[in-house]
Amino acid sequence: MKADSQELPLETMDLQMGPSHPATHGTIKFNLKLEGEKVLECDVEVGFLHRGFDKSCEQVTWTQVIPYTDRLNYASSLINNVGYALAVEKLIGVETPPRCQYIRVIISELARIFDHLTCCGMAASELGAITVGFYMIEARELVMRIIESLTGARLTVTYVRIGGVKHDLLQGFAEWVSQTFKTVRKLLNDCDRLLSRNRIFIDRMSNVGTISQETAVTYCLTGPILRATGVNYDVRKAYPYLVYDQLDFNVPLGSRGDNYDRFVCRIQEIEQSMRIVDQALQKIPVGPVWIDDPRFVLPEKEKVYNSIEGLMHHFKIIMEGVQVPPGETYFAVEGGNGELGFYTVSDGGGKPYRIRVRPPCFIAMGAFHEMIKGYMVADIVPTFGMVNMIGGECDR
Amino acid sequence: MSESSANLEYIQEKLGGRVLDTLLFRGDDIVILDRAGLRESFRFFKEDSKLRLDFLSDITAVDYWKKKEPRFEVVYQVLPLRGGRRLRVRVPVPEDDAVVESLTPLWKGANFLEREVWDLFGISFIDHPDLRRILLYEEFRGHPLRKDYPVNLWQPRVPERPVEGTFVDERSRNKLLMLKQALGQKN
Numbered sequence: 001m002k003a004d005s006q007e008l009p010l011e012t013m014d015l016q017m018g019p020s021h022p023a024t025h026g027t028i029k030f031n032l033k034l035e036g037e038k039v040l041e042c043d044v045e046v047g048f049l050h051r052g053f054d055k056s057c058e059q060v061t062w063t064q065v066i067p068y069t070d071r072l073n074y075a076s077s078l079i080n081n082v083g084y085a086l087a088v089e090k091l092i093g094v095e096t097p098p099r100c101q102y103i104r105v106i107i108s109e110l111a112r113i114f115d116h117l118t119c120c121g122m123a124a125s126e127l128g129a130i131t132v133g134f135y136m137i138e139a140r141e142l143v144m145r146i147i148e149s150l151t152g153a154r155l156t157v158t159y160v161r162i163g164g165v166k167h168d169l170l171q172g173f174a175e176w177v178s179q180t181f182k183t184v185r186k187l188l189n190d191c192d193r194l195l196s197r198n199r200i201f202i203d204r205m206s207n208v209g210t211i212s213q214e215t216a217v218t219y220c221l222t223g224p225i226l227r228a229t230g231v232n233y234d235v236r237k238a239y240p241y242l243v244y245d246q247l248d249f250n251v252p253l254g255s256r257g258d259n260y261d262r263f264v265c266r267i268q269e270i271e272q273s274m275r276i277v278d279q280a281l282q283k284i285p286v287g288p289v290w291i292d293d294p295r296f297v298l299p300e301k302e303k304v305y306n307s308i309e310g311l312m313h314h315f316k317i318i319m320e321g322v323q324v325p326p327g328e329t330y331f332a333v334e335g336g337n338g339e340l341g342f343y344t345v346s347d348g349g350g351k352p353y354r355i356r357v358r359p360p361c362f363i364a365m366g367a368f369h370e371m372i373k374g375y376m377v378a379d380i381v382p383t384f385g386m387v388n389m390i391g392g393e394c395d396r
Numbered sequence: 397m398s399e400s401s402a403n404l405e406y407i408q409e410k411l412g413g414r415v416l417d418t419l420l421f422r423g424d425d426i427v428i429l430d431r432a433g434l435r436e437s438f439r440f441f442k443e444d445s446k447l448r449l450d451f452l453s454d455i456t457a458v459d460y461w462k463k464k465e466p467r468f469e470v471v472y473q474v475l476p477l478r479g480g481r482r483l484r485v486r487v488p489v490p491e492d493d494a495v496v497e498s499l500t501p502l503w504k505g506a507n508f509l510e511r512e513v514w515d516l517f518g519i520s521f522i523d524h525p526d527l528r529r530i531l532l533y534e535e536f537r538g539h540p541l542r543k544d545y546p547v548n549l550w551q552p553r554v555p556e557r558p559v560e561g562t563f564v565d566e567r568s569r570n571k572l573l574m575l576k577q578a579l580g581q582k583n
Binding site: 046047050052054055056058059090091093215217218219220221222231233238239327328329330332339341343345347353354356358362363365366367370395396 | 421422424426450451452453454456458459463471473475477479482484503504505506507508509512516530531532533540541545547
């Protein structure tokens with residue numbers, strides 16, 4: 001360097017952030033190349049929570065996979081259950097009764113509210129808005145209590161079965177939900193008043209982690225990240241499943257594709273999900289929640305103990321598993337983070353031949369370096385928060 | 397599976413010899429493609445004004461060990477963003493030459509997905525910019541989603557690997573040593 005030069009020498013620094021960093025809720029490692037505090041390159045290392053989901057699924061029966069799907073995106077495990085059950089039902093070629101479909105829509109949307117509240121609350125509290133974090137966790141707790149009383153578990157619910165759901169909705173479910181939604185709306189209103197004109201929050205979120213529409217599409221992003229760039233792709237609208245085509249809801253879209261738009265998209269989706277649940281609870285018909293087919297549905301205990309057919313069906317399903325005809329299907333549902341697809345291959349036995357999950361946040365992490373390039377190290381925190389990487393789903 | 401959809405007929409007509417078979421199963425369009433000229437086929441899917449399958453949804457593979465020949469199948473899911481039918485593309489890949497053209501020039505998101513297929517199945521991709529393991533670690537032996545990989549196989553223990561540029565604090569180690577010496581223990 002020349003002695004008369006006024007500029008300081010530039011030196012790049014390698015920094016390894018993670019795998020267990022307090023600001024990244026999840027085990028993930030960023031290998032950063034920094035110039036001062038500016039991120040020049042970011043290499044994302046995932047896989048710290050890999051536990052062989054696909055391989056494990058090949059060892060058990062079709063029904064026993066359902067608890068494994070709980071552990072994918074554990075913030076919205078009900079959606080995973082629903083997606084998996086729908087994929088297997090498509091492979092078998094059966095359709096569940098209307099009441100079951102409505103119940104599945106209701107629980108999917110409750111899980112989506114839960115997922116978005118977790119994501120937004122955590123992201124806000126990481127930026128110092130800890131009050132908002134607490135308010136959203138409180139709202140989440142109220143939703144979680146509904147899920148808990150319905151399914152018996154808080155996170156690992158295992159509520160959906162192939163050909164139905166575990167049991168019908170509880171007595172007084174609709175009133176409880178509408179009471180809860182009143183409180184959730186009030187809490188979200190408080191959060192809005194705390195955040196929407198908050199200088200610190202907007203400075204940290206707005207124009208940070210920006211990604212253009214073309215980049216989002218070429219990186220195969222889905223969910224709120226894609227919709228924040230203005231692309232109108234929601235699996236519930238594009239490829240309607242269950243009874244979504246009979247319900248009235250909007251898909252919130254952003255325009256700039258930055259973290260703030262992602263945040264707003266998620267918050268607005270909570271409102272839309274509450275609308276869907278309200279409508280579904282009004283329209284829900286009475287009827288059975290299981291398909292009427294003893295090949296796929298466990299018989300009632302009374303039949304198991306008192307009739308030979310019941311005992312036989314019970315034995316067959318438990319010991320050999322549901323018999324799924326050979327074939328392959330891909331079925332996608334709109335998960336909390338985007339298109340959650342299940343590609344299932346059967347060779348005609350009681351066990352799956354291959355189950356592949358299309359994990360939305362794994363694919364989103366593939367575009368993370370593009371989102372963070374040129375921003376500061378501190379911007380990783382809100383950007384990572386809004387991607388909402390869930391280790392269980394990303395690493396499987 | 398004798399029925400066919402308009403999209404499948406159109407693809408069969410345009411791509412001709414590269415299409416090995418077309419299927420319609422449970423309402424899904426499935427095309428079985430030859431791996432020769434695979435990227436050009438996908439460029440056609442992406443840019444053709446009638447199909448406009450411009451969104452790559454997923455890449456995965458299936459191992460049909462002792463069931464089918466060729467052994468592997470790489471499976472792609474594409475869809476049109478403006479709305480329309482999805483398409484599934486299956487590409488048979490033999491075991492002794494498990495190589496496919498990479499789709500990263502068309503969709504950058506194929507990067508992570510192809511790395512995962514390489515990691516778990518050992519199918520490599522030509523022209524991939526950075527084909528490393530992704531879910532597993534570098535020292536892992538074998539590709540676990542192959543059907544001939546036993547589910548309970550133990551992997552050898554990996555020695556600690558010195559990473560270049562990592563700051564190692566020697567003082568803490570010395571402290572432990574001093575503590576042990578003070579307690580009269582041997583190392």
